[in-house]
Amino acid sequence: MSADRRGLLIILSSPSGAGKTTLARRLMEWDESLSFSVSATTRAPRAGEEDGVHYHFTDEAGFKGMVSAGEMLEHALVFGNYYGSPSGPVRDAIEEGRDVLFDVDWQGAQQIANSSLQDHVLSIFVLPPSIAELRRRLISRGQDSDEIIAGRMKKSWDEISHWDGYDYVLVNDDLDTSFERLKTIVSAERLRLKQQPGLTDFVRGLQAEFNDEEQS
């Protein structure tokens, strides 16, 4: 199917707890045509997470099988667990001119930005307003043990240190403000010339109409 618009691969990354999952969920509610790239992971499900919806939960053998079958667009080891983005649904969406939303770490963002789909990438990094607030959010989420929270805090600087490799950076202080900014970024990027291949034919039509008027 040929599309009026080229699909975007919208990548959200942040240190754990900065709010990318919350922003991603809001973006999906805002635009139902967006597809979420459901990652495969070897980490255990959190309360409320559904297999096939939030993640494809698998074991290490299953994960490695997908990687060696060439089924992953990117994959990485994060906090001791494997995570990866299955490539099939992404390629289908791009072919149909649909956008795909990714919640991946900096390693995944870099791999997608270096892949054959690099022209479709729109990458956004989410920063917390402070490290104290990051810790508060991780604790208030109430999903992880103290040990896991401490591990995530320890790794947060590693993730933050890649902030300047992204197209946009959002400091997620007030959630509503961040969400408005995120919608603005996505809306503007969809209007870029390179995202609208149908414009060439549209302008040809304008030219034909213009020429007809000139002659009459």
Ligand SMILES: Nc1nc2c(ncn2[C@@H]2O[C@H](COP(=O)(O)OP(=O)(O)O)[C@@H](O)[C@H]2O)c(=O)[nH]1
């Ligand atoms: N490279 C890569 N990273 C992923 C993928 N899925 C999730 N992640 C990242 O793995 C990290 C841990 O994710 P998760 O366990 O859900 O905890 P979160 O940090 O609270 O979102 C986050 O930085 C995610 O962005 C994936 O498919 N590939």
Ligand SMILES: Nc1ncnc2c1ncn2[C@@H]1O[C@H](COP(=O)(O)OP(=O)(O)O)[C@@H](O)[C@H]1O
């Ligand atoms: N701007 C914000 N202000 C206050 N709390 C927030 C904000 N954004 C997210 N949160 C809360 O912080 C916690 C971590 O957010 P989450 O989206 O799970 O982060 P991430 O996916 O980056 O790990 C959640 O409890 C979420 O409701």
